[in-house]
Amino acid sequence: MVPTNYYVILSAILFGLGVFAFIFKRNIIAIFMSIELMLNAVNLAFVAFSQALSKLDGQVFVLFVIVVAAAEAAVGLGIIILIARNRETLNVERVDLLKL
Amino acid sequence: MFFVLAALAVIGAVSLILQKHPIHSALSLIVVMVALAGLYLLMGAEFVAAVQIIVYGGAIMVLFVFVIMLLNAGAEERTSLSKMAGPPGLLLVAALAAFVAATIAKSGASVQAAAQTGALSSTRGISEMVFKDFVYPFELTSFLILVAILGATVLAQREKS
Amino acid sequence: MHFLFATRDELFIAIAKIAVLLFIVLTVNAYLTWFERKVVAHIQSRWGPYRVGPHGLFQPLADGVKFFFKEDPTPSGVDRFVYYLAPLLALGLALTSIAIIPFGPEPLRLFGHDIYLGIAPPNLNIGILALFAITALGVYGVALAGWASNSKYPLLGGLRSSAQMVSYELTLTMSVVGVLLMAGSFNLRDIINAQAPLAGHPDRGMIAWNIWPQILGFFCFFTAAVAETNRVPFDLPEAEQELVAGFNTEYASFKFAMFFIAEYTSMITVSCLCTIMFFGGWLSPFPASWTLTHYLPSVILIPFGLWVILDGFRYETTLGRLVLPAVGTVITALGLVFIVFPQVNAFIQPPFWFISKVLLFLFVYVWMRGTLPRFRYDQLMAFGWKLLLPVSIMNVAITSFVILAKMQWGAK
Numbered sequence: 001m002v003p004t005n006y007y008v009i010l011s012a013i014l015f016g017l018g019v020f021a022f023i024f025k026r027n028i029i030a031i032f033m034s035i036e037l038m039l040n041a042v043n044l045a046f047v048a049f050s051q052a053l054s055k056l057d058g059q060v061f062v063l064f065v066i067v068v069a070a071a072e073a074a075v076g077l078g079i080i081i082l083i084a085r086n087r088e089t090l091n092v093e094r095v096d097l098l099k100l
Numbered sequence: 101m102f103f104v105l106a107a108l109a110v111i112g113a114v115s116l117i118l119q120k121h122p123i124h125s126a127l128s129l130i131v132v133m134v135a136l137a138g139l140y141l142l143m144g145a146e147f148v149a150a151v152q153i154i155v156y157g158g159a160i161m162v163l164f165v166f167v168i169m170l171l172n173a174g175a176e177e178r179t180s181l182s183k184m185a186g187p188p189g190l191l192l193v194a195a196l197a198a199f200v201a202a203t204i205a206k207s208g209a210s211v212q213a214a215a216q217t218g219a220l221s222s223t224r225g226i227s228e229m230v231f232k233d234f235v236y237p238f239e240l241t242s243f244l245i246l247v248a249i250l251g252a253t254v255l256a257q258r259e260k261s
Numbered sequence: 262m263h264f265l266f267a268t269r270d271e272l273f274i275a276i277a278k279i280a281v282l283l284f285i286v287l288t289v290n291a292y293l294t295w296f297e298r299k300v301v302a303h304i305q306s307r308w309g310p311y312r313v314g315p316h317g318l319f320q321p322l323a324d325g326v327k328f329f330f331k332e333d334p335t336p337s338g339v340d341r342f343v344y345y346l347a348p349l350l351a352l353g354l355a356l357t358s359i360a361i362i363p364f365g366p367e368p369l370r371l372f373g374h375d376i377y378l379g380i381a382p383p384n385l386n387i388g389i390l391a392l393f394a395i396t397a398l399g400v401y402g403v404a405l406a407g408w409a410s411n412s413k414y415p416l417l418g419g420l421r422s423s424a425q426m427v428s429y430e431l432t433l434t435m436s437v438v439g440v441l442l443m444a445g446s447f448n449l450r451d452i453i454n455a456q457a458p459l460a461g462h463p464d465r466g467m468i469a470w471n472i473w474p475q476i477l478g479f480f481c482f483f484t485a486a487v488a489e490t491n492r493v494p495f496d497l498p499e500a501e502q503e504l505v506a507g508f509n510t511e512y513a514s515f516k517f518a519m520f521f522i523a524e525y526t527s528m529i530t531v532s533c534l535c536t537i538m539f540f541g542g543w544l545s546p547f548p549a550s551w552t553l554t555h556y557l558p559s560v561i562l563i564p565f566g567l568w569v570i571l572d573g574f575r576y577e578t579t580l581g582r583l584v585l586p587a588v589g590t591v592i593t594a595l596g597l598v599f600i601v602f603p604q605v606n607a608f609i610q611p612p613f614w615f616i617s618k619v620l621l622f623l624f625v626y627v628w629m630r631g632t633l634p635r636f637r638y639d640q641l642m643a644f645g646w647k648l649l650l651p652v653s654i655m656n657v658a659i660t661s662f663v664i665l666a667k668m669q670w671g672a673k
Contacts, residue, residue: 017110029167037132043136077163080167081171123343146386151390
């Protein structure tokens with residue numbers, strides 16, 4: 001069996017990569033996807049600990065995280081569509097003034 | 101097997117960062133999610149693995165792909181600001197990962213993998229918990245989804261002018 | 262770790278099963294196209310393929326050869342990776358879904374190993390959820406195909422088709438919940454066993470099947486499945502009179518063949534699911550006490566084989582006069598084997614009933630193609646969201662109330 005540490009380290013690596021993608025990418029949609037990557041990394045940690053402690057609470061919480069991520073993705077993508085429509089660009093650096 | 105899936109997940113995440121076109125980033129993210137679902141299966145969390153693929157990989161990422169297709173997102177441009185943010189970002193992330201790894205290593209092997217959770221049937225156990233202990237958050241999340249649907253519908257409407 | 266192989270022998274058995282099942286599924290696909298063309302033709306008062314081999318039986322071979330040798334152009338300006346990935350994804354996922362379907366209850370005992378009929382292990386606790394996961398991923402094949410072809414019509418067709426698939430996926434999963442409530446498990450074998458008589462109770466055959474209590478669920482499921490596989494009457498996104506050919510406009514020969522095979526394979530998978538969940542899977546429609554019905558496979562196969570032989574004698578072309586009697590002899594021999602060896606007969610009963618029910622559903626699919634007109638896209642979406650989804654949710658509510666009432670009644 002793989003020790004839980006490995007899973008948690010993998011989760012940390014994925015989370016770190018998600019943070020880096022958030023800083024580095026310039027496309028709004030790619031930034032949003034990095035948020036999903038971070039959420040997934042956290043889910044992995046939850047399930048790893050749920051297995052280590054032999055309780056199912058971790059898995060239940062993962063379900064809730066997935067549901068909340070779905071709701072957030074829906075609203076976030078709606079906002080992205082609005083930004084794309086109004087500013088006609090998907091580059092976050094161009095969306096840095098409140099005035100159009 | 102763990103290393104195969106872990107490597108797949110990390111390669112997917114790195115590919116998410118390195119790809120220029122958002123659709124390729126989306127495909128890499130799908131690869132990460134499928135790899136993570138494989139890891140959940142490896143840990144014996146079958147229901148969570150199935151839900152991950154159905155909801156995350158089959159609905160949320162489809163939404164992403166739709167939006168990318170509809171907005172006709174093109175390849176990304178490299179500006180001076182993003183080039184500036186590269187190296188410091190890398191350093192900071194490496195520091196974060198090193199910090200977490202050090203914390204885990206210091207806690208020692210105290211949290212080892214327990215025996216397989218084949219004893220508690222995953223789906224039955226989860227459903228019992230959701231509907232008994234966590235019924236209030238469950239109802240709240242359903243309300244949250246309703247609000248999100250309404251919000252997304254209103255946001256994406258064309259203006260009636 | 263119980264999903265991976267403990268021994269090398271199990272690995273070999275799994276590879277052999279995959280190879281055999283792949284061969285069978287691809288052959289069935291090919292002859293399903295023949296079957297469809299014949300049936301639709303007869304509905305339209307014509308003959309269908311007749312020249313290529315006796316009764317057009319070599320038509321699928323001819324189609325295969327055509328797909329191999331046709332030019333396979335790649336349009337300019339496409340995103341190469343996604344363009345090549347989309348048909349691979351569609352075909353791979355469709356074929357993977359066959360791995361989860363069990364074809365028979367008893368394992369074969371060969372060389373001291375229990376070989377279960379069906380690739381997935383018998384204790385796969387998330388059987389049907391895994392199938393839904395694969396169906397959910399199947400949307401990508403269509404969406405990416407539409408996007409990758411650098412052109413308007415495929416993009417619109419791909420968007421419409423994937424929106425349709427995502428909408429009907431909800432109904433698909435909801436309509437099955439009633440069956441799952443009654444069976445108490447996601448495992449496909451448990452669902453079939455829940456429709457079988459309990460030990461000590463009389464076998465009531467067809468009456469115990471899930472179709473009677475779940476009639477609403479069945480209609481919702483079948484309709485959603487037809488929409489999910491993009492078949493008539495829901496095939497607007499890929500019909501020829503509509504958006505040229507929808508998402509597979511820019512795909513030629515081999516890649517188009519991959520989409521084609523993916524569609525027919527998902528048709529087969531959905532028919533298998535329908536039989537498993539609503540029609541008792543491999544259970545015989547007759548009660549087990551009617552032992553004469555055990556000879557039904559032979560009773561069907563032997564006259565059919567003899568008729569094929571007779572037809573072969575009077576066939577026009579020489580090839581037909583050679584091939585048809587050979588095929589007929591094989592069928593008759595098979596029927597005779599089932600009579601002579603009762604052990605083989607007992608083993609072959611469940612797969613026989615399973616396959617006949619699947620063939621019945623495939624016939625209904627093809628029948629609908631020949632008969633029904635197409636839905637318009639907004640009618641299609643309105644139907645899925647405003648009618649089917651509420652009806653399937655209502656089915657879940659009714660089923661749970663009835664189960665609860667039964668539990669209360671039984672407790673008294």
